[in-house]
Amino acid sequence: xxxxxxxxxxxxxxxxxxxxxxxxxxxxxxxxxxxxxxxxxxxxxxxxxxxxxxxxxxxxxxxxxxxxxxxxxxxxxxxxxxxxxxxxxxxxxxxxxxxxxxxxxxxxxxxxxxxxxxxxxxxxxxxxxxxxxxxxxxxxxxxxxxxxxxxxxxxxxxxxxxxxxxxxxxxxxxxxxxxxxxxxxxxxxxxxxxxxxxxxxxxxxxxxxxxxxxxxxxxxxxxxxxxxxxxxxxxxxxxxxxxxxxxxxxxxxxxxxxxxxxxxxxxxxxxxxxxxxxxxxxxxxxxxxxxxxxxxxxxxxxxxxxxxxxxxxxxxxxxxxxxxxxxxxxxxxxxxxxxxxxxxxxxxxxxxxxxxxxxxxxxxxxxxxxxxxxxxxxxxxxxxxxxxxxxxxxxxxxxxxxxxxxxxxxxxxxxxxxx
Amino acid sequence: xxxxxxxxxxxxxxxxxxxxxxxxxxxxxxxxxxxxxxxxxxxxxxxxxxxxxxxxxxxxxxxxxxxxxxxxxxxxxxxxxxxxxxxxxxxxxxxxxxxxxxxxxxxxxxxxxxxxxxxxxxxxxxxxxxxxxxxxxxxxxxxxxxxxxxxxxxxxxxxxxxxxxxxxxxxxxxxxxxxxxxxxxxxxxxxxxxxxxxxxxxxxxxxxxxxxxxxxxxxxxxxxxxxxxxxxxxxxxxxxxxxxxxxxxxxxxxxxxxxxxxxxxxxxxxxxxxxxxxxxxxxxxxxxxxxxxxxxxxxxxxxxxxxxxx
Numbered sequence: 001x002x003x004x005x006x007x008x009x010x011x012x013x014x015x016x017x018x019x020x021x022x023x024x025x026x027x028x029x030x031x032x033x034x035x036x037x038x039x040x041x042x043x044x045x046x047x048x049x050x051x052x053x054x055x056x057x058x059x060x061x062x063x064x065x066x067x068x069x070x071x072x073x074x075x076x077x078x079x080x081x082x083x084x085x086x087x088x089x090x091x092x093x094x095x096x097x098x099x100x101x102x103x104x105x106x107x108x109x110x111x112x113x114x115x116x117x118x119x120x121x122x123x124x125x126x127x128x129x130x131x132x133x134x135x136x137x138x139x140x141x142x143x144x145x146x147x148x149x150x151x152x153x154x155x156x157x158x159x160x161x162x163x164x165x166x167x168x169x170x171x172x173x174x175x176x177x178x179x180x181x182x183x184x185x186x187x188x189x190x191x192x193x194x195x196x197x198x199x200x201x202x203x204x205x206x207x208x209x210x211x212x213x214x215x216x217x218x219x220x221x222x223x224x225x226x227x228x229x230x231x232x233x234x235x236x237x238x239x240x241x242x243x244x245x246x247x248x249x250x251x252x253x254x255x256x257x258x259x260x261x262x263x264x265x266x267x268x269x270x271x272x273x274x275x276x277x278x279x280x281x282x283x284x285x286x287x288x289x290x291x292x293x294x295x296x297x298x299x300x301x302x303x304x305x306x307x308x309x310x311x312x313x314x315x316x317x318x319x320x321x322x323x324x325x326x327x328x329x330x331x332x333x334x335x336x337x338x339x340x341x342x343x344x345x346x347x348x349x350x351x352x353x354x355x356x357x358x359x360x361x362x363x364x365x366x367x368x369x370x371x372x373x374x375x376x377x378x379x380x381x382x383x384x385x386x387x388x389x390x391x392x393x394x395x396x397x398x399x400x401x402x403x404x405x406x407x408x409x410x411x412x413x414x415x416x417x418x419x
Numbered sequence: 420x421x422x423x424x425x426x427x428x429x430x431x432x433x434x435x436x437x438x439x440x441x442x443x444x445x446x447x448x449x450x451x452x453x454x455x456x457x458x459x460x461x462x463x464x465x466x467x468x469x470x471x472x473x474x475x476x477x478x479x480x481x482x483x484x485x486x487x488x489x490x491x492x493x494x495x496x497x498x499x500x501x502x503x504x505x506x507x508x509x510x511x512x513x514x515x516x517x518x519x520x521x522x523x524x525x526x527x528x529x530x531x532x533x534x535x536x537x538x539x540x541x542x543x544x545x546x547x548x549x550x551x552x553x554x555x556x557x558x559x560x561x562x563x564x565x566x567x568x569x570x571x572x573x574x575x576x577x578x579x580x581x582x583x584x585x586x587x588x589x590x591x592x593x594x595x596x597x598x599x600x601x602x603x604x605x606x607x608x609x610x611x612x613x614x615x616x617x618x619x620x621x622x623x624x625x626x627x628x629x630x631x632x633x634x635x636x637x638x639x640x641x642x643x644x645x646x647x648x649x650x651x652x653x654x655x656x657x658x659x660x661x662x663x664x665x666x667x668x669x670x671x672x673x674x675x676x677x678x679x680x681x682x683x684x685x686x687x688x689x690x691x692x693x694x695x696x697x698x699x700x701x702x703x704x705x706x707x708x709x710x711x712x713x714x715x716x717x718x719x720x721x722x723x724x725x726x727x728x729x
Contacts, residue, residue, distance in 0.1 A: 018507045022477050022500070023470065024546040035480045035554050040546070141526055143533075188714045195460050196713055198529065199664055203706035206661070214699040346657065350533055357530050390541040396534025397516045404520070404527045 002060060009059035016052040024048065103271055107264040115260075115267045119335065121375045122270035123328055128355040128367040129277050130324030135353065136362035137290070138317035139297030140190070141198040144205025145352055148178040148322040150344035152329025154212060157225040157339055167231040171330045178326025179319045186318035190311055205349055212341040224340025230262070231269055231334050266335050273331060277324055278364065284320070293317050294362075347389070354396055360406025369407060424570045431572040432694035433687060438578045438647065440686020441585040445640035446663035447670070447678035448592065449509075449633025455609040455673035456629055457521065462532035463512055465660015466539035467505050467634045471641025472651045473543060474501040476554055490557050497642050502635040508539075509634025513627055536657070544653040553650045581643045588639055589679060592632070596675065605629060609673065658702070665709045671722020680720060 024044055026037045058065070107115040127149060134142045155177040156170035165173070189200045212219050219225065284290045292313045296303050300310055333339050355374050359366030378388050399406075446468050453461045475497040482493055516535045520528045561575030596602040607615040608625045616622045644659075645651050662685060670681025685705055692704040712719065 015507050015511060018504055019511060022474055022504060023543065026477060026481070028473075028476055028480060028547055028552050030550070030552055033553070033555050035476065035483075035552070037477065037480045037484060044546075135526075139526075141529065189710065192713055192717060195454075195458075195525070195529070196668065196717070198460070199661075199668065200706075200710055200713060202661065203665070203709055207703050207706050210699065210703055347537070350537060353530065353533070357526075361526075386545060387541075389537055390545060393534045393536070393538030393541060397531050397538065400527050400531040400534070401516075401519050404523060 005060050005062060009056050012059050013052045013056035016055050017048065020048045020051065100275070104268070107267045112260055112263055115263050117375065117379060119263070119267045119270050121372050122267070122274050123332055123335075124352070124355060124371040124375055125274050125368050126270070126277055126328040126331075127325060127352045128359065128371050129274070129281060129364060130321045130328065131352050132356050132359075132362065132364065132367050133281060133284075133293070133317050133324070134321035135356050136367075137285070137297065138293040138314060138321075140314055140318065141195070142201045142318070142321070143198050143346075143349055143353065144201035144203070144208075145321070145325055146344045146346070146349040147201075147205035147208040148182055148325035149329040149332070149348070150205075150208050150212060150341070151181045151322075152178045152326030153333040153339050153344070154219060154225070154329075155326065156330040156333045157228045158218070160229050161225060161227075167229060167330075167334050170334070171327060174330035174333075175323045175326040178329065179323035182319040182322025183315065186315045186322075190314040190318060202346070202349075205344075205346060209341050209344055212344070219341075222341060224338055224342075226338040228333050228337050228339065230337065231266065231331075233265060270331060270335075273327060277327075281364065289313065289316055350396075351392075354392070357396075358399055358406060360409035363406065363408050366406050366408035427565045427570055427572040428694070430564060432690045434572065434574055434578060435694075436687035436690030437683060438581050438686070439644075439690065440666075440683040441581060442640040442644045442647075442682075443659075443663050443666045443686050444679040444682025445585060445588060445636045445643075446659060447666040447682045448675055449637050450664050450667040451670075451672050451675060451678040452605075452629045452633055454667070456605070456612065457517075457626060459517065459525070459528045460532065460664065461512075461517075461630070461633070462529060462660070463516075463535040463539055464633065464637060465656035465658075465663065466536050466543075467508055467512075467656070468637040468641045468644075468659050468663075469651070469653060469656030470508055470539065470543065471501045471505045471634075471638030472645035472655065473547060473641075474504045474638070475642040475645050476552060476651060479554065479557070493557065494642075494646070498639065501638040501642050505634040505638035505641070506631045509630040509637075510627055513630040518623070518626075536660075540653055540656060547653065549653055551650050551652045554646070556649055557646060577647055581647060584639060584643060588636060592636070592675070595632075601625070601628065662702075662705060665705055668709060668719055669712050671719025674719070674721045677719055677721035684720075 025040055025048060027040050029036045029038045106118055110118070127145070131142065131145045134140050134145070152174040155174040156167075159165050159170055159173055185201070185204055189197060192200065213222055215221070285294075292303070292308050293316075295306075296308065296310055296313050303313075304310060332343075336343075351374060355370045356367060358374065359368070359370035378392075384391070446464065449464050449467070450461060453459065453464075478497045478500045479493050482496055487493060512535055516531045517528050520531055556577065558575075558577045558580065561573050561578070563571050563573050565571030596605060604615070604620050604625050605628065607618075607620065608622055612622055615625075640659075663682070666681035666685045667678045668681070669685060670677030670679065672678075685708065688708055689701045689705055692701045696704075
């Protein structure tokens, strides 16, 4: 058996050397107009050698490894009682209540950095939930979701700059604006098949970014927009000194000013937005429109035969998904106080998509879990900053191979025939 | 009779457009062949093109350091080595990231491909640095079209090489696809993968072959465009991939002549936009064109309309 594997093993080791030898073994060095090569150093050569050896032995003992893997005791199965119990609505509600209570208490038990990070997580949760409608529920692959996020953020920033509107009006307008963009884009393109849709939306995301970069007269180009007004609480500002005609929060409540109040307020605001998003989506899912989304994802031809208008249903999912990106964008702009086209690159779309896929398409708790993982892991792996995106790409591939259904796949109600 | 200046300007834009367009066509063939057979968008294809450019630069720099001055030899070596290495990339990507996922949900391989694209881009960024790398042009000069003393259009030797290499590659590919045994197997796979498999053809091998051919063509485009522009960085693959895919869709995905036509059309449109309106918006126009084509002729210019069956 080993002898049979020898040839593929040697070939794969050679392939590894071919793949990495030139591209990684030497480095292009620019010296004025002169182009020269420098060796990448012994550590890189060692890495290539180790990789080739590993691949060689992996392929050589592939059958043994497979047998070993099978003979290993599997993961301990969750007891059936626990599985049954987790399906009980009461327990599920208790679980959600516990989660929400923990989320509300979080800023009071954590420090400033923790709260800030959690706010970021919540923004991604909101984006993930929004994209989940489009990708997970309606089954439309949208690679330009960040375009709507940008529309929301810039919508609020520009309205605040030119028309001096506040956060709450801005939130609504940004959501509506993003929904309008989703509608206008979706109207022509949603008749296309899945893969075409992916590329057209990707192109749309790029167009938005290029426009933001180049319409300098409106958006200030690559320099971005600063001084975006922060959110207020019923007209109370979270600043040391309130602007004219306004009152600040600490004066109103009668406590000393602390910059932490604003961080906490922003967090709670984000939490509120996420909870509203969750609530709305859950209601929508139980409405005919939500059922139609899922039905369309499962079988478009059957849907058409049943008299569902696919374009209208897809359009609704696309528009609603876009509006949540708009809300998230508006909140993002208000939280940062500064936005530039740099924040809305394709990689951002890929991260949001990865959150949806990692969580398990269609599963909301999965999206939340994935958003936490995807935001916290890079923060923890700061020393690997250089390799962050590399690992991110690798993880996307490996996830698709090992667990294409995601971490917590959605279990939708279904009936089974008993035998 | 002296021809007006504007005409020469137009000819110049047309030539520039056809130059870039023919390289788009080379990359687009990789997309269209893979899509024609397994119906997936190989999102990492643009990165293959970028790797091809890097390998070419590395080979030329290495040979120049060994004191080889002969330009034809440098370019020939760049082509050969770059094609070999990218073919290995094309094969390995298919083997590692796509083959285990075949037959499932269509979104799964696409997401895996996006991950692969991010991975390759960052691999090159880490190995070679993220800054621009420039190479002095190896081939200079050209021929002038029109009056010598006034404004005229010019066709550089580099552009002529691009046309010639593209043409030769296309002819060879067409011969391979239409005449050879393996080419026939490729066409059979595109027609009906399952049936071809039942007839005793190693479909896995054929699929791997399309990835290898696509990667080699992308490498040719990478070498050509790398020498034409003279500047590369690890991020050029993304846009080029996107453009080439647009070209493939424009011409009708799955059709090789369509990919060529789409590539040329896209290149010319871009050049005209850049020449008469503004360089910044040429990408916007390219994607706008894609959306328009998909609206009015979803199967592309030369594509066959697809009938959905239960």
